[in-house]
Amino acid sequence: MKHLLFAAVLAVPGLPAVAEDITIGFATAKSGWLEAYDTPAATAARIRIDEINANGGLLGQQIKWIEADTKTDRAQSAKAGLQLIDGGADMMVVSCDYDFGAPAALAAESEGMNSFFLCAEDVKAGIQGVGPNSFSGSVLAAVQGATMAEWSHARREARSAYVLLDTIIEYNKGICRGFDWMFPRLDGAEIVGRDTFKNDDASIASQITRIKSLPEQPDVIMLCSVIPGAASAVRQLRAAGIDSLILNGSAVDGSYWLDATPDLSGFVVPVQGSIYGDDPRPEVEAFNKAYEAATGARPASSYAYPGYILIDLWAKAVERAGSVDGAAVTAELEKMRDEPTAFGPRTFTPELHHQNYAQMQIVEITAAKPAVTDSWTISEPVPLDVLLKR
Template sequence: MKYACSLLALLALTAPARAADDITVGFAIAKSGWMEAYDTPAATAAKIRIDEINAAGGLLGQQIKVVEADTRTDRAEAAKAGLDVLDQGAQMMVVSCDYDFGAPAALVAEGEGMNSFFLCAEDVKAGLQGVGPNSFSSSVLAPVQGATMAEWAYAKRDARTAFVLEDTFIEYNKGICTGFDWMFPQLEGAEILGRDTFKNDDASIASQITRIKSLEKTPDVIMLCSVMPGAAAAVRQIRAAGIEALILNGSAVDGSYWLDAVPGLSGFALPVQGAIYGDDPRPEVEAFNAAYEAKTGARPASQYAYPGYVLIDLWAKAVERAGTVDGAAVTAELEKMQAEPTAFGPRSFSAELHHQNTALMQIVEITGGKPARVDEWQISQPVPLDVLMGK
């Protein structure tokens, strides 16, 4: 009996590390429903960074283990998914791209004092303001995207007049317009000639086009704050009406998948965190694109894969500096990050903001139906918190 007990003790000491010895990251994300198209690429990118960290020796000397649960693109299911990954031992939680669909899971993490990261949310509420002190997003806020396009178009395309056309479908769209509305009128001689709204599923925006064509001045740019499929339908109708103004939009329309709906499109520009087309000047971006293709069999379809990679990179750095995965300790290290280098540009957090209120953005322009990176731009001043909050 004594020998058997000694043998069991020896086996326990020499056995491989148990799951409890791993650092566990829980992915409470959409693996079904319409949000899956956003969550899967970003989650894949996050797992690529986890694989890299594990291959390099792990985090705090431990391997990172992944557990998952499906939110089914449903708010009630998101809360259940958060509880599910918690039951599976999650010590940090990665949640859906969108604030509305990711917040229920993030609130579960917050209740446990754990860190949560939204995969690619660009609404300021997806973090400190809407969830709590341990919640973050590494993506670039929608108002920053709108402000970037305002200042870039003014400086590089001599835009002095604009018409703002807002799709009322989701808060993201409102955010793009908020940033543009804040930045453009600040620029000397710049004027917003008019504005209108439409719904993403509107079959026709004929009345809005009539308003644009009735303006005393022809706008140099149209700030279109929209997402697919409504954005493609709006662009098609604008061009069919003979309006040739440069059309601007946010990052959500990145990718070539929708361009068949507007054959031969030219004069359409948007900001992205990194270019998927092989022409980003930073070798780290193309290295990631190649790693993503090796893992999935295809290059990223849009820039929305990138924030997933960045969030794990930043969180892991904070964990190493804190020497623990404790949420409050990691939050304190994240909030010290100012212009922290990443493969997709520097990132900063503070005690007031767990998002990016400025960022170096790559500018993609579509010409003759072909998208390509043409420039880069960082806004001259961060978007103020009161603007981000819509005040």
């Protein structure tokens, strides 16, 4: 309706032609637990919008943004999506989590509009769960698990692994899925045991007993979990005298939780970029400083970065399409192969609107201090059938 009204205004004789702004709608959580993920990524997206506007805009027009609070609620997410459509959004940015972002994304899909999940890392946040015009700005959880498998095998000579899965959310299962796919494929590598727990379990004593009953401690423990359960599990593992290298996914990036695990060492995660000022790419630190200038503080974790990336990629596709039409922009996004971004190359295809391989920075915590220790890109993409396995 917005575009029809604009065309009608242009058709009225005697009225000057005025360029219409391009509008991005943010259906994201400004309250509830998801706000901690959505707000940093949405802030990063707006930083990229400001940069584009300062450089002349998009298709000769300025980008404006409107927002609606999903309140970390699925029903409210659907309402927020409809509200933004009524408000004239040309594209929609939705919450980091698939379950909470999908209702708004589905509203956008029903209008033929592009949607981007801020940082969802489940394959359903795209073609497989929403539809052909939906994408994610982040790297799949399975890639993170596969990265930890291949990196630890190559760099730390890991040959035995124990998999410890926190079953609370699909993201955790995705990390373990990628590790389970990659590690046994590597020369001499074996998963010697696996166990599960729930994020709010007060104790993982029985799981620790099973690890300690192994003939030898595993070289690595693949801990697929998120805070606060991940911090509790790490503390208990170390208190029990288990000194295996502990691996996890990007969701535990950041130093905010380290008070719960005093003097922690031997803990490694893969991230899209470093918040610690030691990323080898100067563009990443330039963003960290821009974020600090905008908010008064540096990013607390690397989950801010996908917001910046998604606006960058969408804007490139819009310029190439010469339009904000969803189908036209999707066609251009699907042509991207190793498209350069400040955080490494990105690829979309007609089969997958996520990253099933990506360059990751390897952050290791030593004596409670996180720092980039390496960079790694998995040797082959995670196959679609592995991503879809449940």
